[in-house]
Amino acid sequence: MYGNKIEDSKLPDKKEKELEENRHIPKKWRKRDPEKEPLGHKFKMITDKIHKHQDEALRDDDLTFSQMGVLLCILFHDDSPITTGDISRIIQITHPSAVGLINRLEEKKMVERYPNPDDSRSSYIKLTKKACDFLQKNKMYNDQMDQELISGFTDEEVKLLRSFLDRIYSNIEKF
Numbered sequence: 001m002y003g004n005k006i007e008d009s010k011l012p013d014k015k016e017k018e019l020e021e022n023r024h025i026p027k028k029w030r031k032r033d034p035e036k037e038p039l040g041h042k043f044k045m046i047t048d049k050i051h052k053h054q055d056e057a058l059r060d061d062d063l064t065f066s067q068m069g070v071l072l073c074i075l076f077h078d079d080s081p082i083t084t085g086d087i088s089r090i091i092q093i094t095h096p097s098a099v100g101l102i103n104r105l106e107e108k109k110m111v112e113r114y115p116n117p118d119d120s121r122s123s124y125i126k127l128t129k130k131a132c133d134f135l136q137k138n139k140m141y142n143d144q145m146d147q148e149l150i151s152g153f154t155d156e157e158v159k160l161l162r163s164f165l166d167r168i169y170s171n172i173e174k175f
Helices: 014-022 037-061 065-077 083-089 095-107 129-149 156-174
Strands: 109-116 123-127
Touching: 037 065, 037 129, 065 095, 065 109, 065 123, 065 129, 083 095, 083 109, 083 123, 109 156, 123 129
Parallel strands: none
Antiparallel strands: 109 123
């Protein structure tokens, strides 16, 4: 054939050919290969699914996953006073984002601010009775979701999973 002959040394290997053939296919349609996905990507996919699921479940209560994170942060802060700065550090968001979330929760009567006697520039945040009642009601949903997440795992596997996740979190803290 005139002008179409390719030398053997220039033939693309199987992988290059596969990549070239898939270039026009949108990524969302490409076949997923879990064995090759980076662990960080797997965590992101899991987080996104949980976030979406939680947002849908909280929609009827006019709350978001992020707002729920603030409520849980306050709840699990061992009954000691907590400031907006503390919340932003614990859930790793910017201070202005924490202020916005707290403002919206305050509008919904889920949190209250009260003066910090040690620092007039800051205030403490506490849960209202409405928030405590909501969290108690929501605990059953969260427990059910946790059970669905570990469905099919043995007790020993769950214990190992928790240990592995704690270790991964500890490793990330070192970055």
